[in-house]
Amino acid sequence: GENVEQHPSTLSVQEGDSAVIKCTYSDSASNYFPWYKQELGKRPQLIIDIRSNVGEKKDQRIAVTLNKTAKHFSLHITETQPEDSAVYFCAAPLTGNQFYFGTGTSLTVIP
Amino acid sequence: DADVTQTPRNRITKTGKRIMLECSQTKGHDRMYWYRQDPGLGLQLIYYSFDVKDINKGEISDGYSVSRQAQAKFSLSLESAIPNQTALYFCATRGTAGNEQFFGPGTRLTVL
Numbered sequence: 001g002e003n004v005e006q007h008p009s010t011l012s013v014q015e016g017d018s019a020v021i022k023c024t025y026s027d028s029a030s031n032y033f034p035w036y037k038q039e040l041g042k043r044p045q046l047i048i049d050i051r052s053n054v055g056e057k058k059d060q061r062i063a064v065t066l067n068k069t070a071k072h073f074s075l076h077i078t079e080t081q082p083e084d085s086a087v088y089f090c091a092a093p094l095t096g097n098q099f100y101f102g103t104g105t106s107l108t109v110i111p
Numbered sequence: 112d113a114d115v116t117q118t119p120r121n122r123i124t125k126t127g128k129r130i131m132l133e134c135s136q137t138k139g140h141d142r143m144y145w146y147r148q149d150p151g152l153g154l155q156l157i158y159y160s161f162d163v164k165d166i167n168k169g170e171i172s173d174g175y176s177v178s179r180q181a182q183a184k185f186s187l188s189l190e191s192a193i194p195n196q197t198a199l200y201f202c203a204t205r206g207t208a209g210n211e212q213f214f215g216p217g218t219r220l221t222v223l
Contacts, residue, residue, distance in 0.1 A: 098159065
């Protein structure tokens with residue numbers, strides 16, 4: 001949606017390298033920022049999320065950073081593996097209960 | 112396991128036909144959503160509901176209607192389908208206490 005911008009739209013990395021996907025949002029009241037992974041032919045699934053009271057959250061090879069002042073948040077995947085290949089979506093809430101999703105990033109990890 | 116299901120999984124229909132997509136969930140969640148996914152456009156919110164009989168428009172509600180007759184069911188209707196409604200449709204649920212949305216498997220709709 002127009003309230004959430006996501007870049008890049010496609011990303012190719014060599015196996016073992018890092019991947020970074022960035023999103024910006026417009027609603028300064030947003031306080032929860034999830035990232036979803038969608039494998040080919042499957043449903044989106046939550047992989048990590050962050051609340052606005054923290055600046056970074058990590059879960060093994062995945063991390064999310066949040067800059068509330070600049071209104072952007074990023075997904076970081078380290079030591080990428082072929083199974084990380086998928087489409088990744090960020091999302092941000094509007095007025096508490098609607099979520100606007102970014103347009104997605106198609107990540108390809110080259111073995 | 113508690114889940115979100117959608118029927119049908121695939122549907123081909125003709126312009127002008129009425130079609131209904133069904134979503135059921137066994138998660139006990141109050142909040143349900145319908146999204147449309149097109150290549151390069153991500154997930155766009157069509158309608159959402161916080162409780163039985165509660166209906167709210169999303170980003171792209173024109174040409175669609177919904178019904179929430181029971182907590183576990185949220186149906187999406189296209190009264191008169193048109194080709195640009197060809198897309199992948201996802202239903203999602205969300206509990207009152209949490210923020211995570213749980214998606215159904217999707218319905219691939221083709222309008223000829």
